Amino acid sequence: MPFTPDSELDLLFPAELIPSEVTKLLPSELHMRPLASTDYHRGHLSVLSVLTVVTDPGEEAWRGQFEAQRAAPRTYYPIVIIDKPSDRIVAVGTVFIERKFLRGLGCVGHIEDIAVDKSQQGKKLGLRVIQALTAISENSGCYKTILNCSDSNIPFYEKCGFQKKENEMAKYA
Ligand code: ACO
Numbered sequence: 747m748p749f750t751p752d753s754e755l756d757l758l759f760p761a762e763l764i765p766s767e768v769t770k771l772l773p774s775e776l777h778m779r780p781l782a783s784t785d786y787h788r789g790h791l792s793v794l795s796v797l798t799v800v801t802d803p804g805e806e807a808w809r810g811q812f813e814a815q816r817a818a819p820r821t822y823y824p825i826v827i828i829d830k831p832s833d834r835i836v837a838v839g840t841v842f843i844e845r846k847f848l849r850g851l852g853c854v855g856h857i858e859d860i861a862v863d864k865s866q867q868g869k870k871l872g873l874r875v876i877q878a879l880t881a882i883s884e885n886s887g888c889y890k891t892i893l894n895c896s897d898s899n900i901p902f903y904e905k906c907g908f909q910k911k912e913n914e915m916a917k918y919a
Contacts, residue, residue, distance in 0.1 A: 747832065747833040747834075748833060749777070749828070749830040749831070749833050750782075750784075750833055752779055755779075755782040755783070755784065756782060756783040756784070757779065757780040757781070757782050757783075758780045758781045758782070758783075758812060758815060758816050758822065758823075758824060759780045759816075759822075759823055760780070761779050761780055763780075763823070763882055763885070764778055764779065764780070764825060764878050764881075764882070765878065765881045765882075765885075767881075768874055768877045768878045768881065769878075771870075771874060772827070772871075772874060773869075775829060775830050775831060776827050776828065776829060776830065776836070776871070777827070777828045777830055778825060778826070778827050778828075778874065778875075778878060779825065779826060779828065780823070780824065780825055780826075781812065781824040781825065781826055781838075782826075783809065783812055785826060785835060786805045786808045786809065787805075788826075788828070788833060788834050788835045789834045789835045789863075790808075790826070790835050790838065791808075792835075792863075793826075793835050793836065793837065793838050793861050793862075793863050794838060794859060794861050795861075796861045796862070796863065796864055797859060797860070797861040820843065820886065821842055821843050822840065822842050823840060823841045823842065823843075823879065823882045824838065824839075824840040825838070825839055825840070825875060825878055825879065826838050827871055827874070827875065829866075835863075836862065836863040836865075836866045836871065837861065837862040837863065837866065837871040837872065837874075837875055838859065838860070838861050838875070839857065839858075839859060839860040839861070839875035839876065839878075839879050840857070840858045840859050840879070841855045841856065841857050841858070841879040841880075841882055841883050841891070842855070842856050842858065843855055843856075843883065843886050843888060844856060849889055852887070852888070852889045853886065853887055853888045853889070854888055854889070854890055854891070854892060855879070855880070855882070855883025855884075855886065855888040855890070855891040855892070856891075856892060856893065857876065857879050857880075857883075857891060857892070857893035858893070860872060860875055860876065860893075862875075872902060872906075873905065873906055876903070876906040877906070879891070880906075880907075892911075893908070894914045
């Protein structure tokens with residue numbers, strides 16, 4: 747499939763919010779942009795499957811989730827990196843913005859669901875995704891950007907400038 751330029755896509759948030767300081771560091775065959783309404787067909791779930799077991803909900807339900815995120819403006823910022831020759835997704839990540847009553851009505855950026863296709867790992871794509879999401883969080887006015895990860899990923903996030911703080915608690919339904 748030929749590369750589809752941003753101008754022909756229905757994007758979840760404005761592409762200008764992704765800083766050019768980060769996108770210019772990518773190799774020329776790669777392109778970083780917001781998630782698009784047709785990315786179900788570009789391997790979005792397949793890239794996420796390097797992170798955990800993914801159940802395909804079908805295109806219609808996937809599209810419903812895309813619209814639900816878009817209906818909450820200035821909150822969800824899912825980004826993808828596209829391999830231009832194949833028009834396929836090779837890396838993904840999201841930051842969502844939590845608005846607080848604390849900290850002078852401050853906000854916090856939560857980074858979620860970072861995944862780089864196995865064939866592209868170790869080429870700084872994970873780093874570029876984190877740099878872009880952190881910039882979106884900080885440019886949204888967040889006083890901190892946080893995430894949960896396994897022990898084995900701590901060195902990666904330290905390379906991205908994050909520090910270990912406190913603990914994660916979870917209760918699964
Ligand atoms: N242990 C030690 N160092 C690491 C690791 C690791 N597991 N992963 C990356 N690094 C280092 C790299 O060597 C590089 O160091 P350098 O600057 O000295 O060369 C630096 O971190 C940046 O690495 P990238 O090349 O950007 O890493 P990559 O593109 O492979 O992305 C990621 C890292 C996202 C962890 C990827 O390997 C992946 O998708 N793994 C499977 C899914 C996963 O675990 N996702 C994260 C879940 S946590 C969350 O979503 C909040």
